[in-house]
Amino acid sequence: MSVGKVGRLMVLVVMTAFVVSFSWNLSYADGKGIFASKNCGSCHQSEGPANEKTFEDQLKKKGPELWYAGSKFKKEWLVEWLEKPTTIRLLKYNSITEKNNEKHAVLSKKEAEEVAEYLLKLTAKEVPAGAVTEASTPQGKNLFVKRYGCVGCHAVKAGAQKAGGVSGPDLSEAGKRLKGDWVYAYLKEPKVFKPVKRMPVFVGIINDNEMKTIAGFVAGQK
Amino acid sequence: MIKKIFLVTIILIGAAAFVWKGTAFAATAEENYKFYCAQCHGLDGKGEGANAKPKAFGIDLPEMSVTPRNHTSSEDMSKLSDTDVQNAISDGGASVSKSSIMPPFGKTLTEAEIKDLTAYLRKLCKCKGK
Numbered sequence: 001m002s003v004g005k006v007g008r009l010m011v012l013v014v015m016t017a018f019v020v021s022f023s024w025n026l027s028y029a030d031g032k033g034i035f036a037s038k039n040c041g042s043c044h045q046s047e048g049p050a051n052e053k054t055f056e057d058q059l060k061k062k063g064p065e066l067w068y069a070g071s072k073f074k075k076e077w078l079v080e081w082l083e084k085p086t087t088i089r090l091l092k093y094n095s096i097t098e099k100n101n102e103k104h105a106v107l108s109k110k111e112a113e114e115v116a117e118y119l120l121k122l123t124a125k126e127v128p129a130g131a132v133t134e135a136s137t138p139q140g141k142n143l144f145v146k147r148y149g150c151v152g153c154h155a156v157k158a159g160a161q162k163a164g165g166v167s168g169p170d171l172s173e174a175g176k177r178l179k180g181d182w183v184y185a186y187l188k189e190p191k192v193f194k195p196v197k198r199m200p201v202f203v204g205i206i207n208d209n210e211m212k213t214i215a216g217f218v219a220g221q222k
Numbered sequence: 223m224i225k226k227i228f229l230v231t232i233i234l235i236g237a238a239a240f241v242w243k244g245t246a247f248a249a250t251a252e253e254n255y256k257f258y259c260a261q262c263h264g265l266d267g268k269g270e271g272a273n274a275k276p277k278a279f280g281i282d283l284p285e286m287s288v289t290p291r292n293h294t295s296s297e298d299m300s301k302l303s304d305t306d307v308q309n310a311i312s313d314g315g316a317s318v319s320k321s322s323i324m325p326p327f328g329k330t331l332t333e334a335e336i337k338d339l340t341a342y343l344r345k346l347c348k349c350k351g352k
Contacts, residue, residue: 054247055257090281096261096272099280149314149323153261153273155283165273166281167261196247198261201329 031118034111040066046122050195058196059094068124068193072182075120081177082112088177090155090166096198124185126192132180132215140217143210150214153199156221168199171218180219187211251342254335258327262286267293267346288321299347307340307351 035046043063050065052058069078085104092098107115136157144150154171155164162172174183186193188211190201206214249257256265264271269292276283292298302310309317311331315324331339344350 055249055253090276090283091272091279097265097279147322149321149325152286152323152325161284163284165262165286166276166279166283167271167273198258200258200325200327204329205326 028114028118028121031114031116034107034115035118038105038107040105040115048124050191050193052196055196061094063093065194066119067122068127068182069119070121070123071127071185072179073119073177074179075116077177078116078119079109079112082107082115083109088169090170096167124192126189127179127182127185129181132184132212132219134175134180134216134219136175136217136220137213140213140220143206143214144217148202148206148214156218171221173221175219175222178219180215183215183218184212187215249335251335251338254331254339255342258330259339262290262324263293264290267343269293286323288323290324293343293346296347296349299343300349300352302351304340304344304351307343308336311336311339 035041040046043061045061045065046067048065048067050067052061083106085106087100089100092100092102144156151164153165153168155162155166157172158164162170164171187202187206188208190197190199190203202211255263255267259267260271262271262273263269264274269290270278271290272279272281274286274290277285306318310320310324312326312328312333314322314326316322317326327336
C-alpha cells in the first residue's frame, strides 16, 4: 500500500469516527433539547445532587427526580414508557389520599428515543454495577412481604393478581423498569437519592446481603 | 474574660446542636404523623389510610392483611404503655409481637421525635398508657 493510500485511509477513518460521534452527540443533544422545550424540568429535577431538606421541599415537587435516571431505568422500558406512559404510582405524586389520574406528556417514537438517550446519560456514581442478581427468589419474597413489610406500601405480584399498599410506587412490574443495582443503592444510600421521603430508612436495619436479595426480588417482578 | 465568652459560646452552640438534633426535618409530631404514619393509619388516625383500604381511595386492590391500629380508640390504645408505643414506632410491629407490616422508624425519626409522636397519639386517643 502506498503512503498516499494509507493517508487517505486514515483520513476516512478519522472522518467516519467524527461523523459517528457527532451524530451520537446530536441525538443526546436533541434529547436534552426536547426535555427543555417540553418543560420536563418543571416537574423533574435533572441535575443532582438531591437538595431537599424538609417535608416542604419534598411536598412542593411535582414529579420524581431524574438526575440519576440512567442508573435507575432500563432503556427499552424508558423508550416505550415515554411513548405510551402508564401509571406507576397508584396515588398522585406526593399525595396519600388522591388517586393518580394524571396524564403524563406523550412523546413520539423519535422523541422518546432521543429523550431516553439523554436521560440514560444521567447516572450516579453511588450505583454499583453488577451488585445484584435480578431474580424474584423465595428468600427475596420472604424479606419483602413478611420480614420487613415492604408490601405494606408497595404492590407486588400475588399469583396472577397483585396485592400490597399504594402509597409507594407499584412494583408489580418493577423489573421491566428498574435496575436491581439501583434498588440496592436506593436502600443503601437513601440520603444520596432521596433524603426526604415517606419510606423509612432501613440502613442499619436490613443488612447488606438482604438489601441485595430484596433488590433482586424487586427487579425480578416482571 | 475572653476565655469566659469563648466557653459560653461553645456551650451555647453545643446546646443548640442538642436541641436541633431533636427533629430530623425540623417537623412537629403532627407533621411527622401526617407524613409517615398517615399512609396506613390515615390522616385522622382511625387506621383507614390508603394502604389499609385502597378501594376507599378508588384503587382496585385488596385490603391490607392486617388492620392498622386505630389511634383514636381509647379502648385499644389504653392497653399499651408509652414504652410499647415507642418500641413499635422505633423497631416495628414485630418487636411488640404485632405485624411486621408496621415498619421500624428508629433510623428515620430521632428518639425525641418518637417521644413527641407518642404524646401526639395520646392526644388522638384522649387516653393514658397502662
